[in-house]
Amino acid sequence: MCRGRDTKADFNTTFDGLRKIARNEGFTTLWRGLSPTLVMTVPANIVYFTGYDWLRFNKQSPINRFANDNYAPLVAGAFARSFAASIVSPIEMFRTRMQASQASSGAHFAETVKGIGEMVTSHGYTSLWRGLTLTLWRDVPFSGIYWWGYESIRGQ
Numbered sequence: 001m002c003r004g005r006d007t008k009a010d011f012n013t014t015f016d017g018l019r020k021i022a023r024n025e026g027f028t029t030l031w032r033g034l035s036p037t038l039v040m041t042v043p044a045n046i047v048y049f050t051g052y053d054w055l056r057f058n059k060q061s062p063i064n065r066f067a068n069d070n071y072a073p074l075v076a077g078a079f080a081r082s083f084a085a086s087i088v089s090p091i092e093m094f095r096t097r098m099q100a101s102q103a104s105s106g107a108h109f110a111e112t113v114k115g116i117g118e119m120v121t122s123h124g125y126t127s128l129w130r131g132l133t134l135t136l137w138r139d140v141p142f143s144g145i146y147w148w149g150y151e152s153i154r155g156q
């Protein structure tokens with residue numbers, strides 16, 4: 001967080017917080033983690049929307065064969081989001097750790113790579129998917145309901 005004499009309690013507004021963070025930690029701190037976010041978002045959306053489209057409309061899709069047409073958008077949306085979130089989970093872990101890094105003088109990337117390496121060494125590669133369960137609990141119901149509602153409204 002904000003180092004120096006200004007503390008978290010000293011933030012009066014969002015803009016005040018942004019100004020104090022930029023002043024105390026540097027202006028570029030406000031964009032820390034942007035690169036991994038872009039690296040994560042592009043493939044995640046490609047996988048998500050392509051996956052939904054295939055699951056929902058392809059004749060070979062298991063959802064088209066087994067789900068009622070009224071509930072197919074809900075199931076396709078949930079499965080597509082599960083798959084996309086699983087693929088980008090390691091990148092999201094990297095992004096989150098980089099944003100939380102307190103390294104000084106631009107060493108955030110190196111510190112994050114080192115920390116991820118130590119985590120993998122200690123806990124194995126599956127540790128890269130830590131937090132995926134909570135992400136799925138948040139994203140999967142939303143995605144299923146979103147597509148179900150969207151397709152229902154669009155059909156009318």
